[in-house]
Amino acid sequence: MKQTIPQPKIEEEYEVTYEATIAALKRSLHLISTLNQNMATGLLNFPAPCFFMPPLVMCLYITGHLNTIFTAEHRKEILRYIYCQQNKDGGWGLYVGAHSSMFCTALNYIYMRLLGVEPDGGLDNACERARKWILDRGGVTYIPSWGKTWLAILGVYEWSGCNPMPPVTPRK
Incomplete structure (x- = not known):
């Protein structure tokens, strides 16, 4: 799986913005959606x-x-x-x-x-x-x-x- 949504860099003085939060959520949903498409392979069979x-x-x-x-x-x-x-x-x-x-x-x-x-x-x-x-x-x-x-x-x-x-x- 190739992530196309940029990963927000969280550093000590990093301001957590709405955009960074949405990007993190989208990355997570993209990953979960990709994994769910592969259910038949047993990838998530646990x-x-x-x-x-x-x-x-x-x-x-x-x-x-x-x-x-x-x-x-x-x-x-x-x-x-x-x-x-x-x-x-x-x-x-x-x-x-x-x-x-x-x-x-x-x-x-x-x-x-x-x-x-x-x-x-x-x-x-x-x-x-x-x-x-x-x-x-x-x-x-x-x-x-x-x-x-x-x-x-x-x-x-x-x-x-x-x-x-x-x-x-x-x-x-």
Whole structure:
């Protein structure tokens, strides 16, 4: 694959501009699109993490860009993928094939709802099964810290319930 979009050079005094940000996003999308075209070769045939897309969808929803970025056809394919990765017990694990976890199950439940799936809807009642999995394990308040943070960002969980997460100190 040959990148035709110039790579922004990020240096100490570099000002991150709108143009540099758009160029970086376009480079990333170009790479992902190229890799997806090669799916038949097995290039991306690996047990992918099940927690990357839900935060993206949450951010797009919060900013009001969800339906601009993802067309109805995109949403249909995203949901098809998520339905195929749901475990028999109704949950999702950290990666495809992993045991279900509260973190991924809660995020994927919210993800489906934001993409328009009704509370009891989805393929084979995917939302209902996920909600049952969550409730059978005490509810979404048992989600780990990063999950609580995402729920608070979305506005469905109180910030006071989130554990503080200090920034990582860079190594010298």
